[in-house]
Amino acid sequence: MSAIFGFVSFSNAMLPRASFDAAFATLDSWGKDGRGVLQMKNAMLGHQKLALREVHSDLTSENKPDDVQPYAKGELCIVADALIDNREDLCRRLDISNTEGSRVSDSQLILAAFLWWGEECPGYLLGDFAFAIWNSRDGTLFAARDVAGARPFFYAEHNTHILFSTTVEAIVTTPGIDFDVDEFRVAFFLAQPLRANENPFIKGVKFLPPGHWLSASRNGTKVNRYWFPEAIEQAAPASLEEYAERLRELLEQAVADRLSLNHPVGSHISGGLDSTGITVLAHRALRQHGGKLDRAYTWAPPINDEFPLHPQGFDERTEIDALAKREGFDVTFGSATAINYLQFFKRNLALENSADLFEELPLMQEAMSRGTRVMLSGWGADECVTFGLRSYPSWLLSHRRFKDLFNMARAMGGGLRHPFGVAKFLFQDAMLPFLPECVNSTFSPYLNMEKLQCMGHPDFMKQHPDARIDISLTSRNAKDPRSMQCALLNNGHIAARMSLWSTWAGPLGIQYRYPFMDKRLLEFSLSLPPDMLWQKRRGRIVYRTAMADVLPKRVSKYDVANETKCKKIRFDCWNMLKDHHDEYVGIDCPWLDMKALSRKIRDAPSSLEDFDLLSFIPLHSSMRVLELWHRSFHGKIIRS
Numbered sequence: 001m002s003a004i005f006g007f008v009s010f011s012n013a014m015l016p017r018a019s020f021d022a023a024f025a026t027l028d029s030w031g032k033d034g035r036g037v038l039q040m041k042n043a044m045l046g047h048q049k050l051a052l053r054e055v056h057s058d059l060t061s062e063n064k065p066d067d068v069q070p071y072a073k074g075e076l077c078i079v080a081d082a083l084i085d086n087r088e089d090l091c092r093r094l095d096i097s098n099t100e101g102s103r104v105s106d107s108q109l110i111l112a113a114f115l116w117w118g119e120e121c122p123g124y125l126l127g128d129f130a131f132a133i134w135n136s137r138d139g140t141l142f143a144a145r146d147v148a149g150a151r152p153f154f155y156a157e158h159n160t161h162i163l164f165s166t167t168v169e170a171i172v173t174t175p176g177i178d179f180d181v182d183e184f185r186v187a188f189f190l191a192q193p194l195r196a197n198e199n200p201f202i203k204g205v206k207f208l209p210p211g212h213w214l215s216a217s218r219n220g221t222k223v224n225r226y227w228f229p230e231a232i233e234q235a236a237p238a239s240l241e242e243y244a245e246r247l248r249e250l251l252e253q254a255v256a257d258r259l260s261l262n263h264p265v266g267s268h269i270s271g272g273l274d275s276t277g278i279t280v281l282a283h284r285a286l287r288q289h290g291g292k293l294d295r296a297y298t299w300a301p302p303i304n305d306e307f308p309l310h311p312q313g314f315d316e317r318t319e320i321d322a323l324a325k326r327e328g329f330d331v332t333f334g335s336a337t338a339i340n341y342l343q344f345f346k347r348n349l350a351l352e353n354s355a356d357l358f359e360e361l362p363l364m365q366e367a368m369s370r371g372t373r374v375m376l377s378g379w380g381a382d383e384c385v386t387f388g389l390r391s392y393p394s395w396l397l398s399h400r401r402f403k404d405l406f407n408m409a410r411a412m413g414g415g416l417r418h419p420f421g422v423a424k425f426l427f428q429d430a431m432l433p434f435l436p437e438c439v440n441s442t443f444s445p446y447l448n449m450e451k452l453q454c455m456g457h458p459d460f461m462k463q464h465p466d467a468r469i470d471i472s473l474t475s476r477n478a479k480d481p482r483s484m485q486c487a488l489l490n491n492g493h494i495a496a497r498m499s500l501w502s503t504w505a506g507p508l509g510i511q512y513r514y515p516f517m518d519k520r521l522l523e524f525s526l527s528l529p530p531d532m533l534w535q536k537r538r539g540r541i542v543y544r545t546a547m548a549d550v551l552p553k554r555v556s557k558y559d560v561a562n563e564t565k566c567k568k569i570r571f572d573c574w575n576m577l578k579d580h581h582d583e584y585v586g587i588d589c590p591w592l593d594m595k596a597l598s599r600k601i602r603d604a605p606s607s608l609e610d611f612d613l614l615s616f617i618p619l620h621s622s623m624r625v626l627e628l629w630h631r632s633f634h635g636k637i638i639r640s
Contacts, residue, residue: 002069003030003048003166003506004079006132007174008141010042010218011160015176020044023174027167029507038070038077041136045070045079052083052260052373052511067105075137076115080107081151081166082129085257090124107131114142122213123226126519127257130208132164141216147227148380148517149210149495152198152502156205162216167503168200169351179204181350181632186591186625187464189354190456193621195472196355197492198499201628210495229486235527240535243528244545251546254518255281255376263373264294269331271316272557273540274378274386276323278515280550282376283329293329294370296320299359300562302333307561316559323552334565335362338572349628355500356620359566368508375505379497381516383488385525386543391477391484392533393430398479405430411537433479446475452614455600455622457593481530489522571611574619578604589629597622
């Protein structure tokens with residue numbers, strides 16, 4: 001995987017080479033294995049290379065071709081941040097022989113696909129990718145991004161030019177082009193701090209959505225969607241065991257396609273279903289090639305006096321430890337502290353997005369010190385492959401399957417001895433999506449943003465009234481599970497995390513990969529009949545059956561120790577801010593109600609028992625916005 005950067009002019013005015021080089025230099029830390037720049041008519045393209053030797057079914061690590069970029073063929077030139085998984089299938093479709101195919105790099109294969117299928121080519125690609133192709137003959141730029149958004153792609157149009165890059169930083173640091181802070185984005189973050197998305201905090205910088213392509217010329221820019229999960233046909237009828245067998249095949253392939261034989265591989269792990277399964281499959285696959293998983297990483301704290309074993313019930317740390325001993329891999333427990341959180345507040349929000357994931361930063365540093373090149377994550381599984389029961393009760397209701405619905409409500413609501421629980425389940429999980437919006441919004445079990453204090457300055461927030469409008473696709477249940485899954489996939493929060501981790505990990509030489517976001521897995525899971533969501537009085541049954549020999553007997557995300565650690569980190573962070581309260585008095589940030597922020601800092605809870613997460617969240621967003629304001633001058637981006 002790599003980082004890409006490009007400048008294209010649709011007139012004769014070119015960016016000075018020195019300006020291009022200055023912006024491209026911000027990506028130098030990504031180029032562990034080389035860099036390349038190519039200037040063509042009206043375009044300059046750059047590529048910073050991070051080589052990964054992944055396990056392909058058709059190529060071994062020894063004969064995989066070297067991907068030298070930018071790559072030009074005739075009047076076309078491509079830069080790609082890509083790992084293509086269906087190379088053999090593409091070569092067959094493109095009439096490329098096996099011998100020739102073994103010498104074709106991923107970027108060359110993408111270019112061949114573009115020459116064959118044109119704008120439809122992204123739909124034929126499997127893998128993680130973001131690429132751009134410049135056609136100097138007709139003066140058009142074509143770019144595309146994979147269906148999950150595993151690789152980021154940002155761009156900005158300026159007069160008759162267009163800039164694109166893997167990072168926002170490369171675009172906004174281009175000399176001679178000024179960028180302003182997007183104050184609406186600031187207001188939106190203050191009003192809805194939990195609505196993570198990829199929208200940059202820089203006016204004029206956009207992101208190419210997952211599953212979309214872009215075409216730009218002197219006639220303008222158009223962005224089109226090429227992947228439609230809503231249109232996937234339902235799978236042919238089969239038994240639970242047959243569906244599970246096919247899912248297992250796809251899971252093993254998705255994991256294998258994302259491994260490296262030549263560099264240490266790490267993986268996230270927890271006490272839950274998703275990362276546990278990925279970690280074990282990865283370790284077993286690597287052992288088949290004479291290696292092993294270098295390390296599994298969890299955010300949960302080690303067992304110690306501060307975070308002892310839970311006196312009663314489930315503790316994910318004992319399950320993680322037992323699984324690691326069973327399979328033979330090592331585990332690193334979470335080390336994040338309040339100091340890491342304070343350091344996170346000082347990061348430049350203009351160059352990142354609003355996802356709150358600071359616990360991953362010390363984990364990345366540990367992985368970098370071990371030479372890790374690939375980090376596997378179970379992120380995105382809950383939204384599709386291991387999707388739960390959300391909207392399935394409504395589907396049962398709409399299909400008049402009242403007996404099945406009642407039996408499910410009885411199981412999920414606590415039984416007939418708990419009639420209130422059964423009634424609540426029927427109302428919230430089955431009936432609510434069919435009721436008027438005023439009722440739906442009042443009784444929705446999902447967080448209402450109005451419950452959170454907005455720390456934006458009243459005058460500033462009045463300038464952006466639309467910032468309070470809830471645009472989330474997932475704050476309401478859908479009427480059927482397929483619609484709910486598609487809403488979750490299109491909501492933007494999945495790609496936001498992947499984009500942010502790419503920005504953080506790329507300079508460290510680490511590539512995050514997400515097996516559950518494999519296109520084949522997504523489409524298979526979306527094709528399953530709704531009744532496969534609930535079998536034998538259990539949810540996620542297809543996945544559980546598929547991974548029966550992988551998962552431990554007890555899996556759960558009831559992680560009391562990790563929740564306590566997260567709570568304590570935020571409590572300590574809040575009180576550290578209180579110790580420096582005087583530093584925030586007298587600051588006149590027009591975006592924030594500084595008096596309210598000062599009171600918030602001063603009123604830090606005195607004990608962990610008094611800590612309230614809903615009170616802390618506005619403090620988090622305000623501190624990040626305050627740092628953004630410090631780094632800007634009257635809304636202008638200051639280049640460091």
